[in-house]
Amino acid sequence: MAVTIFSFINDLKIRWKLLVVVLPLVILPLFVVGAVVGYISYEQAYRGVTQASKDDLDHMARFSIDLLDSHYQQFQVYKKDKKKVIREELETLTNLAYNLVESQHNQYRSGQISLEQAQHEARNGLKRVNVGETGYIFAMNTDGLLKAHIAREGENIYDEQDESGRYFIRAMIQTALRSEPGEVLFMVYPWRNEVLGDRYPRQKIAAYRYFPQWDWIIATTGYLEETYEDLDFERRSMEDLKQKIKSKNVGRTGYIYCMDLEGTLTIHPDEEGNNIVDAVDFSGNPFIQEMIENRNGWIRYPWRNVGDELPRMKIVRYRYFKPWDWIVAVGSYEDEFFQEARKIKTGIISSLLVITFFVGLIAVFMVFLASQVLTIPITRMMDAIRQVRKGRLDVHMKVDSRDELGELAEAFNQMAERLKRNQEMEASLAQQGKMASLGVLSSGVAHEINNPLGVILGYAAYLEGKLDQDDPKFKYVHEIKRESKRCKKIVQDLLNYARTPRPDLRETDLNVLLGQIVDFAANHTDMHNVKVRKEFTPHLAPVRIDGDQIRQVAINLILNAGAAMPEGGQLTVSTRRAGDDWVELVFADTGAGIPAEYLEKIFEPFFTTRPKGTGLGLAITRQIIELHHGEIRIDSTPGQGTTVVIWLPAVTGEDQEE
Numbered sequence: 001m002a003v004t005i006f007s008f009i010n011d012l013k014i015r016w017k018l019l020v021v022v023l024p025l026v027i028l029p030l031f032v033v034g035a036v037v038g039y040i041s042y043e044q045a046y047r048g049v050t051q052a053s054k055d056d057l058d059h060m061a062r063f064s065i066d067l068l069d070s071h072y073q074q075f076q077v078y079k080k081d082k083k084k085v086i087r088e089e090l091e092t093l094t095n096l097a098y099n100l101v102e103s104q105h106n107q108y109r110s111g112q113i114s115l116e117q118a119q120h121e122a123r124n125g126l127k128r129v130n131v132g133e134t135g136y137i138f139a140m141n142t143d144g145l146l147k148a149h150i151a152r153e154g155e156n157i158y159d160e161q162d163e164s165g166r167y168f169i170r171a172m173i174q175t176a177l178r179s180e181p182g183e184v185l186f187m188v189y190p191w192r193n194e195v196l197g198d199r200y201p202r203q204k205i206a207a208y209r210y211f212p213q214w215d216w217i218i219a220t221t222g223y224l225e226e227t228y229e230d231l232d233f234e235r236r237s238m239e240d241l242k243q244k245i246k247s248k249n250v251g252r253t254g255y256i257y258c259m260d261l262e263g264t265l266t267i268h269p270d271e272e273g274n275n276i277v278d279a280v281d282f283s284g285n286p287f288i289q290e291m292i293e294n295r296n297g298w299i300r301y302p303w304r305n306v307g308d309e310l311p312r313m314k315i316v317r318y319r320y321f322k323p324w325d326w327i328v329a330v331g332s333y334e335d336e337f338f339q340e341a342r343k344i345k346t347g348i349i350s351s352l353l354v355i356t357f358f359v360g361l362i363a364v365f366m367v368f369l370a371s372q373v374l375t376i377p378i379t380r381m382m383d384a385i386r387q388v389r390k391g392r393l394d395v396h397m398k399v400d401s402r403d404e405l406g407e408l409a410e411a412f413n414q415m416a417e418r419l420k421r422n423q424e425m426e427a428s429l430a431q432q433g434k435m436a437s438l439g440v441l442s443s444g445v446a447h448e449i450n451n452p453l454g455v456i457l458g459y460a461a462y463l464e465g466k467l468d469q470d471d472p473k474f475k476y477v478h479e480i481k482r483e484s485k486r487c488k489k490i491v492q493d494l495l496n497y498a499r500t501p502r503p504d505l506r507e508t509d510l511n512v513l514l515g516q517i518v519d520f521a522a523n524h525t526d527m528h529n530v531k532v533r534k535e536f537t538p539h540l541a542p543v544r545i546d547g548d549q550i551r552q553v554a555i556n557l558i559l560n561a562g563a564a565m566p567e568g569g570q571l572t573v574s575t576r577r578a579g580d581d582w583v584e585l586v587f588a589d590t591g592a593g594i595p596a597e598y599l600e601k602i603f604e605p606f607f608t609t610r611p612k613g614t615g616l617g618l619a620i621t622r623q624i625i626e627l628h629h630g631e632i633r634i635d636s637t638p639g640q641g642t643t644v645v646i647w648l649p650a651v652t653g654e655d656q657e658e
Contacts, residue, residue, distance in 0.1 A: 027360050035352070053332070057250065057317040060330040064245055064256050065319050071241045072323050083224070090207035091184045093129065093220045097137050098209050100125045105213050119214065123148040126218070134196055135222025141215045142173050151195075163190035163201035176210040176217045184209050188224070242267050253305070254332030261292055261325050282311040291327055295320040300334075381409060388416055449487070457484045503546030503627050507651055510543050510575055510583060511536040517551055518573055521558040529568035530561070530589075537576045541650040543583050549624045556617045557587045557644055564591030564642065578647060585646040594636035602634065 104118035104125075113121075126137045126148045139148040144158025160169045168189045175185050185208050190201040208219035245256050246269050258267035263277025279288045281301035291299060296319055304311040316331035380397060387395040396416065397409035460481040467474040515534065522532045554573075561571045569590040578584040594602065605619040625632045629649055636642040 027356070027363065037352075053251070053336075054315070054317070057254075057315065057330045057332060060248060060250055060256060061317045061319045061328055063248075064258070064328045064330065065321055067241060067245060068258075068321050068324065068326065068328065071237065086205070086222075086224075087186065087207070090131070090186075090205065090220045090222065093131060093137065094184050094207045094209050094218060097126055097129065097139075097218045097220065098211060101139070101211050101214065101216060101218060105211075119147070123153070131220055131222040133223075134193070135220070137218070137220050139216045139218045140169075140173075142177060142217065144169055144173065147214075147216055163192055172206070172208055172217060172219070176208060179210055182209075191223075242272075250330055251332040251336040253336070254330070256328070256330050258321075258326050258328050259288075259292075261327070263288055263292060266326060287316075291316075291318050291329065295327060377406075377409065381412065384412065384416075388419075453484055453487055457481060460484060503549050503624070505544045505546060505628075507542045508545050508547055508550075509540070510545075510585065510648070511538075511540055513547055513550065514554060514573060514575065514585070517554045518558070521555050524559060524562065526559055526562035527571075530565050531568075531570045532558075533570060533572045535572060535574035537574075540575055541577060541583055541652075543648045544651055545628055545648060546624075550628075553621045553624050553646075554587075556621055560617065561587060561589035561591060561642070564589060564593075569641075577650070581650055581652065582647045583650045585648065586643060588641065588643040590641040593638040593640055593642055594634070595638055599634060599636060 101122045104113075104122045107113050108115050108118040123139070126139060127150050129137045131137065136150050137148075138146060138150070140146045140157065144156045144160075146153050146155050146157060149155075157169050158173070159167065162168045166189065168187060172185075172187055175187075179185055187206045187208070189204055189206075191204040192198045192201040203224040204221060205224055206219050206221040208217055210217055245258070245267055248256055250256065255269050256267070257265060257269070259265050259276070262275065264275045265272050268274075276288050277292070278286065280286050282304050283302055285301060287299055287301045291297075298315065298317055300313060300315045302311040303314040313334045314331055315334055316329050318327055318329040320326075321328055377397075384395050384397045396413045460477055463477045464474065464481060467477060514536065518532055518534055521527060522530075558571065558573070565571075571590075572586070572588045574586045574588070576584050576586075603618050603622045622632055625646060625648075631647045633645045634642065635645070
C-alpha cells in the first residue's frame with residue numbers, strides 16, 4: 001500500500017507533489033491549535049462575560065447615580081444663576097424707568113412741557129410696566145409719599161413694615177439718599193399680599209435708584225419665587241430624567257428602578273408610585289427591606305416574573321443617593337449572562353471552522369503559488385532548451401533569482417552564447433571565403449565588362465555630340481550612355497565592396513572635413529529641393545580616420561537622404577562629443593522614412609528599396625565604419641524621417657602622446 005502511494009506521488013508533477021506533502025502539515029496543526037485555543041477562549045469568555053455583566057450592572061448603577069446627581073446639581077446652579085439674572089433684569093428695568101423719568105425732566109427743562117405734564121407722563125409710563133406675574137414699578141419721594149403706584153398712588157408709606165417688623169421703606173429712603181449717582185440698590189424683604197390671596201409671606205426683591213431732581217426714589221419689585229423658581233420647568237426636567245433612566249436597557253429583560261427609604265417606587269417602568277417595602281422573593285425572603293437596611297451592595301434572589309414557568313435567579317446592584325434619600329437599583333437575570341457566554345462558544349466554534357476552511361484555501365493557494373515559483377523557471381528552461389535544440393541560439397533564459405535555478409539559467413545562457421559565437425565564427429569564415437572568391441571573380445568580371453562598357457560609352461558620347469537635342473534619336477543615345485555609366489558604377493561598387501582597402505588613419509578635424517563634403521554634396525542634382533543644415537560642435541576632439549573613405553560614407557548618406565526627399569525637406573548634419581572616448585556624427589532627414597521590417601536588412605549586400613539602387617552603398621558604409629573601429633545605427637519612423645548615427649573613436653591625450 002505504501003509503495004503504491006509513494007509511486008503515485010513520485011509520478012506527479014512538482015507542483016502537485018508540494019501540494020500533497022505540504023498541505024497536511026498546515027491543516028492538521030491548525031485543527032489541533034484551533035481546538036485548544038477555542039476551549040481556552042470559551043472558558044475565559046465565560047468568566048469574562050459573567051464578570052463583565054456584573055461590571056455592567058455596577059456601571060449602570062453608577063451611571064444612574066450620576067444622572068440624579070447631575071440633575072440635582074444643575075438645578076442648584078440653575079437657581080443661583082436665575083437669581084443673578086433676575087437681579088440684572090430688575091437693575092435694567094430700574095435704569096430704564098430712571099431714563100424715562102430723566103427724559104421727561106429734560107423735556108421740562110427745555111421748556112417743551114410743564115413740570116406737572118412731565119411728572120404725569122412719567123407716572124403713566126412707570127405704571128404700564130409689568131414685572132413677572134405680580135411685580136411692578138413705583139416711585140416715592142424721600143418723605144415716603146407714593147408718586148407713582150398701580151394701586152396706592154398718593155399714600156404715604158414711610159412707616160410701612162415688612163412681615164418681620166422692619167421699617168423697610170425708611171431703610172430704602174436712607175440708603176437711597178446715601179447712594180452714589182447712577183447706583184442701583186437692592187433690598188429683599190418678606191411680604192404677604194392679601195389682595196393676591198397670599199396665606200403666607202413670600203420673599204420680595206426691590207431694585208431702586210434715587211432721582212434727586214424730583215426727589216423721587218424709583219423702585220422695581222417682584223417676588224423671588226416668580227422670578228427664579230419655575231416649578232413647571234423643574235417638573236418637566238424631572239420627567240425627562242425619569243425617561244432617560246427608564247429607557248436604559250439592562251440585558252434583555254433587566255431594568256433600572258429607584259425607591260425612597262419608605263419603599264415607594266419613585267422611578268419604575270411599570271409600577272411607579274407603588275410601595276413595595278413588603279415584597280418577598282420566591283423563597284419568601286423580604287429582599288426590599290434588606291436593600292433599604294443596607295442601602296448599598298449586591299443582592300441575589302429567585303424571582304418568577306409574569307409568564308415564567310419556573311423562578312429564575314436575579315442579581316441586583318443597588319446604591320444610595322443621599323440628597324434625595326433614594327435607593328437606585330439595577331437588576332438582571334443571571335441566565336441572560338450565560339446566554340451571552342453560550343453565544344460566544346457557538347461563535348468560537350463557527351469561527352474556528354470558517355477560519356480553518358479559509359486558511360486551508362489560503363494554504364492551498366500559497367503552496368500552489370510556491371510550486372509555481374519553483375516550476376515556472378524550470379518550465380521556461382525546458383522551453384528554451386527545446387528552442388535551442390531547434391537551432392535558435394539567440395534564445396536566452398530570464399534570470400530572476402540568484403538561487404540554484406538562477407545559476408543554472410545563467411550557465412545555460414553562457415552556453416547558448418558560446419554556441420552562437422561559434423556559429424557566427426563559422427558563418428564569418430564562410431563569408432570571408434565567399435568574399436575572397438567574390439574578389440577574384442569581381443576582378444575578372446570587372447576587366448571583361450569594363451572594356452566593352454568603355455567602347456559603348458565612347459560611341460554613345462560620339463553619337464550624342466553629333467545629334468541635336470531635338471532629334472528623336474538623341475533621347476535613345478542619351479539613355480544608352482546613362483545606363484552604361486550605371487553598369488560601370490555597379491561594377492565599381494562590387495569591386496569596392498569585395499576589395500575595401502585598409503584605411504590610412506590620420507588625425508583629422510571632422511568639422512572641417514564634413515564642411516567640405518556638405519558644401520560639395522549640396523550642389524548635387526538629388527539635393528536641389530533639400531535644405532542642408534550644419535550643426536557642428538566647436539572645439540570637437542580630433543579623430544583618426546581615412547579622409548577619403550569617410551568622405552565616401554558621408555556623400556553616400558547625404559545622397560540617400562536627398563533621394564528620400566524628392567519633394568524637398570531638410571537634412572541636418574551634426575557633430576558632438578559622446579563621452580570622453582567617442583565623437584558622434586548624425587545625419588537626420590525629414591524624408592519618407594524606412595519601414596520597420598526593412599531596418600534589419602538595409603546593411604545586407606544587394607538589398608535596396610530604390611528602383612535603381614545597387615544595394616551596396618550602406619553595406620560599404622558599414623564596412624568602412626567597422627574598419628575604423630566605430631559603430632553605425634539607423635533609427636527611422638515612416639512618414640517622419642530617418643536618423644543615421646555614427647560613432648568614431650576620439651583622439652585622447654594618451655593617443656596624442658603616442
